[in-house]
Amino acid sequence: IAVIAQIRNALALATHSFFQEHHFLYVHTPIITTSDCEGAGEMFQVTTLISEAEMLEKDLIKNPPPLEADMEAAKQLVSERGLAVKQLKDAKASKADTGASVVELNKAKESLLKLDERSKLKPGIPQKDGKIDYTQDFFAPEQSHTSRHLAEFWMVEPEIAFADLQDDMNCAEAYVKYMCKWLLEKCLDDMEFMAKSYDKGCINRLKMVASTNTNLSIILYLISWMIFK
Known part of the structure; x- marks a missing residue:
């Protein structure tokens, strides 16, 4: 060697x-x-999400998946946040204001x-x-x-x-x-x-x-x- x-x-x-x-x-x-x-x-x-995935799996064992109504509420929340980003951009908001809204959507990139x-x-x-x-x-x-x-x-x-x-x-x-x-x-x-x-x-x-x-x-x-x- x-x-x-x-x-x-x-x-x-x-x-x-x-x-x-x-x-x-x-x-x-x-x-x-x-x-x-x-x-x-x-x-x-x-x-870096493997450990988080393992924690989520354990949490799902303890807590059952959300009901369909909860899923619809989550989708509505995402839609509202996306709309907020669009409104800020359309209104030519400051970079800081727009960035704060985008960060909620842009969680990770492959x-x-x-x-x-x-x-x-x-x-x-x-x-x-x-x-x-x-x-x-x-x-x-x-x-x-x-x-x-x-x-x-x-x-x-x-x-x-x-x-x-x-x-x-x-x-x-x-x-x-x-x-x-x-x-x-x-x-x-x-x-x-x-x-x-x-x-x-x-x-x-x-x-x-x-x-x-x-x-x-x-x-x-x-x-x-x-x-x-």
Whole structure:
């Protein structure tokens, strides 16, 4: 575990070094957000109401649910408060008066754990040379219990303005080679331990990728799927 932690530490540092050397702006946005970036709604919800829900459940056991007449009275109260807010806004009341009425209706807003960086914050973020680095923690409630679908993970998510597919591939290739060289230069002892204990060919593969002066091979998606499925 100690060796893995040291290698991960080196890769994290190398990641930031790579993007800084290539003039990316590192942006760390809040983990808790109200934006459902992909629109599917399959995100972890954040709440402080669980303990209150447990208390409410116990209270309901002691006290039976309200009668239908009580429910109608509650609906009438909400309607009256909503009308009060509308009247204040129509009358152009002061911000304090309107806010006091709105707070009765605006009890809570759904909060989610971030899935990726496609959020409302992006248009307002100043870009350095049109490049942004969003490498940080993300969450995805995938319905798959495998090592390939973790609920929490760190993701390297760079963005380059006005880039095409070839630019993206060049950036990804440069990043992979940079990581391999960094491990060979900064973590050789740890990699030798991994080669001795788990994977005898890991160092040779790093050297092969890091030392190549040509572009890495590009294969079609369908072919890669058939190889790695």
